[in-house]
Structures are given as C-alpha cells and as structure tokens.
Amino acid sequence: DVKVTQSSRYLVKRTGEKVFLECVQDMDHENMFWYRQDPGLGLRLIYFSYDVKMKEKGDIPEGYSVSREKKERFSLILESASTNQTSMYLCASRNRDRGSNKETQYFGPGTRLLVL
Amino acid sequence: AQKITQTQPGMFVQEKEAVTLDCTYDTSDPSYGLFWYKQPSSGEMIFLIYQGSYDQQNATEGRYSLNFQKARKSANLVISASQLGDSAMYFCAMSPQRRALTFGSGTRLQVQP
Numbered sequence: 001d002v003k004v005t006q007s008s009r010y011l012v013k014r015t016g017e018k019v020f021l022e023c024v025q026d027m028d029h030e031n032m033f034w035y036r037q038d039p040g041l042g043l044r045l046i047y048f049s050y051d052v053k054m055k056e057k058g059d060i061p062e063g064y065s066v067s068r069e070k071k072e073r074f075s076l077i078l079e080s081a082s083t084n085q086t087s088m089y090l091c092a093s094r095n096r097d098r099g100s101n102k103e104t105q106y107f108g109p110g111t112r113l114l115v116l
Numbered sequence: 117a118q119k120i121t122q123t124q125p126g127m128f129v130q131e132k133e134a135v136t137l138d139c140t141y142d143t144s145d146p147s148y149g150l151f152w153y154k155q156p157s158s159g160e161m162i163f164l165i166y167q168g169s170y171d172q173q174n175a176t177e178g179r180y181s182l183n184f185q186k187a188r189k190s191a192n193l194v195i196s197a198s199q200l201g202d203s204a205m206y207f208c209a210m211s212p213q214r215r216a217l218t219f220g221s222g223t224r225l226q227v228q229p
Contacts, residue, residue, distance in 0.1 A: 033216055033217075042219055042220075042221055042222070043207070043217075043219040045216045045217075048216050058216060088159060090161060092161075092217075101168055101170075101171075102166055102168070103149045103151075103166050103168070104163060104166060105151060105163060105217060106163055107153075107160065107161035107162075107163070108160075109158075109159070109160045110159045110160060110161075112159070
C-alpha cells in the first residue's frame with residue numbers, strides 16, 4: 001500500500017521558533033514536493049526535489065528551506081516561524097511507471113500548523 | 117505557465133446519480149499530465165485518476181472516469197453512481213512531465229440522499 005507520512009497532524013509553535021516538518025515516503029519515488037494550502041489561495045508550491053540533495057524553489061519559498069539527505073525523506077524547515085505561516089502543509093511524492101507511462105502523485109495526510 | 121480553471125464552486129447531486137465536474141486547462145507544453153484529487157473534510161488529498169496528454173483512451177478508475185478532450189483543453193471528471201461518501205472538495209491539476217502540479221480552485225460536491 002502506498003504510503004506518504006508526515007511527522008505531525010497538528011502543530012502549535014510560537015513566533016520565532018524554528019520548525020521542522022518531516023515527510024517520508026516508502027515508494028522509492030524520486031520526486032517530492034511541499035505545498036501549503038490556505039482558504040481562498042488554494043495549493044501553492046513551496047519547494048520540490050527531484051533527487052537526493054537536489055532542491056528547487058517553488059512559487060512561495062520565502063521563509064522556508066528544505067533538506068533531502070535521503071531519497072525517502074523530504075524535510076521542510078521554517079527558519080523563524082511567523083504568524084503568516086499558519087497553514088495546512090502538504091507533502092507529496094511522485095512517480096512515473098516506465099511500463100505504462102502512468103504518473104501518480106500521492107499526498108501525505110497534511111500538517112495543520114498554528115503559529116502564535 | 118500553466119493554468120487550471122474549475123468554473124463550478126459547488127455542485128449538488130442525488131445519491132446514485134452520475135455527476136460531471138468541469139476542468140479546463142491552458143499550457144504550451146506538448147507533453148503533460150492531468151490529475152484529479154478528492155479532499156474530504158479531514159484535509160488529506162486523495163489521488164483519484166491520471167490522464168497523460170498522449171493517451172489515446174480516456175482514463176478510468178472504478179467509478180471515476182476522465183473525459184479528456186485535448187483540442188478543447190478540457191479534462192472533466194465523471195463520477196458514476198454517486199455515494200454519500202463522495203461529498204468532498206475535488207481538485208483538478210496538471211503539470212508537464214515530472215514537474216510540480218498546478219491546481220485549480222476546486223469544486224465542492226455535495227451528495228444528497
């Protein structure tokens with residue numbers, strides 16, 4: 001069974017704290033993504049990674065960084081949390097089946113982060 | 117740049133009936149993929165179906181089928197025999213190969229008994 005897990009479902013942090021959100025997939029996928037979802041703004045891409053130690057900025061990378069030291073793990077770091085980073089954070093991993101050419105992208109359950 | 121448009125903010129359907137959720141897209145990439153996701157109130161994004169731009173046949177996955185009309189740049193999701201558990205937000209998304217997805221604004225589907 002396909003699995004993308006995120007370290008926390010709910011998280012409460014204080015302004016200025018350093019926050020780590022971890023995402024792990026067990027499908028040996030190369031591509032992993034971090035999104036945030038906000039009412040009225042939809043899903044927005046923060047960062048993505050095509051392979052270990054590779055990362056690319058998405059649409060809204062400011063205030064975030066990422067780490068991909070192992071293929072299965074993609075971490076999102078909020079260097080100094082601010083109230084405008086209160087959001088739902090969704091991790092995803094993606095693969096293309098070389099036989100069928102079918103792509104799949106699976107999401108983790110999400111982390112609802114509240115920054116006070 | 118890619119753009120996804122979902123023109124139906126909300127839809128109602130009677131249980132056991134079929135429903136079509138609209139999605140149009142715009143891209144200059146010759147090769148791309150189209151995805152549909154379901155997001156229930158719990159917040160998780162559930163992958164439903166994928167259609168590649170070069171696929172000759174429309175994708176189907178159980179009660180879900182994708183009505184792909186490439187010339188019109190539309191990728192509508194058809195849910196047959198609606199169930200109460202189908203009530204959720206539905207998102208259409210697309211990307212060029214291996215790139216990040218661009219999402220539409222979503223359609224809230226409510227299935228009535």
